[in-house]
């Protein structure tokens with residue numbers, strides 16, 4: 001059972017992180033003060049329960065200093081599976097500041113009957129594979145992943161982003177679609193059909209918020225170049241908010 005003034009830091013930016021933050025007050029009353037940290041990648045992030053801070057910490061050293069200055073007792077790393085750097089920083093910083101850390105992860109998607117997945121080890125591999133797979137491609141790899149596709153000249157890309165980009169995307173031929181998940185299968189079907197998409201590139205992010213495009217591609221018989229997630233950061237891991245609440249209840253003890 002945590003102390004009355006326990007301070008929990010959630011490294012967030014995901015729906016699961018927001019669900020955990022929302023569960024703290026109902027579960028623990030005033031016994032836990034929660035701060036969710038966001039990188040600040042989107043201009044109008046969804047509101048989260050509890051306190052919120054935004055922006056990088058300044059690497060491992062900055063995060064270590066922040067944990068100490070804010071007297072953080074527990075850290076839950078609930079960041080996106082492809083956000084590998086912050087997770088590595090969290091491991092090092094929590095070790096340095098002697099703060100227990102839990103990874104709230106989500107399992108990657110598994111193929112279903114009818115899926116036509118072409119598995120790629122990383123974005124560069126996906127770009128190399130794509131030449132032989134599609135000419136009108138729905139590219140759903142996050143804004144920072146687009147550079148890997150810059151050299152592909154004869155492919156029309158449809159790219160979805162949350163905010164309009166500050167500058168031209170590094171792609172030869174593209175159309176931009178703005179939207180924030182979670183997405184529905186019906187609207188994903190419409191998008192893929194209207195844009196006459198013949199292949200999808202997706203990172204295997206797991207979770208439900210962005211799965212609809214995978215289900216829609218299956219329905220249309222489209223190939224999906226599926227990019228594997230980076231190796232999971234070392235540390236204690238759970239897959240559900242309920243398990244994370246239990247870990248917090250135990251004060252970070254296993």
Ligand code: NAP
Pocket residue numbers: 011012013014037038039041054055056057058059060062063078079080082083084085086087089141142
């Ligand atoms: P990243 O490559 O692992 O992190 C790059 C840098 O951004 C980190 O070194 C850190 O800067 C800062 N940062 C990342 N997450 C942060 C957080 N929650 N709070 C404060 N600083 C953070 O991460 P990313 O892939 O750019 O993702 C950034 C954020 O967006 C994450 O919070 C993630 O959960 C969310 N997100 C990412 C994706 C994705 O596709 N990668 C998708 C959905 C949501 P300093 O070193 O200066 O501390």
